[in-house]
Amino acid sequence: QVQLVESGGGVVQPGGSLRLSCEVSGFTFNNYGMHWVRQAPGKGLEWVAFIRYDGSNRFYADSVKGRFIISRDNSKTMYLQMSSLRSEDTAVYYCAKDSDYRFGYIDYWGQGTLVTVSA
Amino acid sequence: SYELTQPPSVSVSPGQTARITCSADALPKKYVYWYQQKSGQAPVLVIYEDNKRPSGIPERFSGSSSGTMATLTISGAQVEDEADYFCSSIDSSGIHRVVFGGGTKLTVL
Numbered sequence: 001q002v003q004l005v006e007s008g009g010g011v012v013q014p015g016g017s018l019r020l021s022c023e024v025s026g027f028t029f030n031n032y033g034m035h036w037v038r039q040a041p042g043k044g045l046e047w048v049a050f051i052r053y054d055g056s057n058r059f060y061a062d063s064v065k066g067r068f069i070i071s072r073d074n075s076k077t078m079y080l081q082m083s084s085l086r087s088e089d090t091a092v093y094y095c096a097k098d099s100d101y102r103f104g105y106i107d108y109w110g111q112g113t114l115v116t117v118s119a
Numbered sequence: 120s121y122e123l124t125q126p127p128s129v130s131v132s133p134g135q136t137a138r139i140t141c142s143a144d145a146l147p148k149k150y151v152y153w154y155q156q157k158s159g160q161a162p163v164l165v166i167y168e169d170n171k172r173p174s175g176i177p178e179r180f181s182g183s184s185s186g187t188m189a190t191l192t193i194s195g196a197q198v199e200d201e202a203d204y205f206c207s208s209i210d211s212s213g214i215h216r217v218v219f220g221g222g223t224k225l226t227v228l
Contacts, residue, residue, distance in 0.1 A: 035217065045162065045205050047217035057216045094161060103215045109161040119210050
């Protein structure tokens with residue numbers, strides 16, 4: 001079955017950096033686009049970024065553009081490099097699988113990893 | 120920008136029909152997707168492309184769409200259906216992005 005496992009969350013100071021990872025199994029990773037979605041404590045879902053199946057196209061939410069970078073490699077892993085972190089970036093970050101190789105919809109989610117930005 | 124609006128809360132008694140709406144602010148309305156998120160858990164897709172149900176999702180979950188409004192219906196809601204429900208759509212009018220509604224807390228008691 002499809003499994004998505006995030007790691008790399010933790011506590012970081014404002015202005016700092018952090019890299020999240022998402023290891024997948026149960027499907028052919030190279031055939032699907034992938035997303036990051038976050039959820040601030042007690043709040044709703046906010047889409048963060050998307051990467052096409054081959055890494056050729058990447059899209060970002062305005063709130064993270066220029067600070068976050070989404071990437072993937074051939075070892076069934078996706079990443080989110082986060083820089084210049086702010087308190088408003090505090091959230092659970094979910095890795096999510098797209099239904100398509102281009103930009104479809106999210107059909108599976110990981111369990112999430114918590115990022116806390118605090119001095 | 121494309122936005123989706125949901126009521127903050129809906130409450131029903133067990134066995135009743137729960138309806139959660141999702142209003143889009145522009146036409147043409149795009150496909151809507153619905154996610155269920157139980158407390159402390161990751162979201163789960165319950166409806167895709169307005170009215171299709173993924174395998175493993177109970178038949179009591181259904182979706183519909185008309186004009187700029189989509190509706191998630193839970194026929195004969197059960198206590199275990201108590202959760203937050205988020206509608207979502209894809210805005211591909213410029214830079215591609217996923218849009219989520221603010222979420223609806225469904226209480227079944």
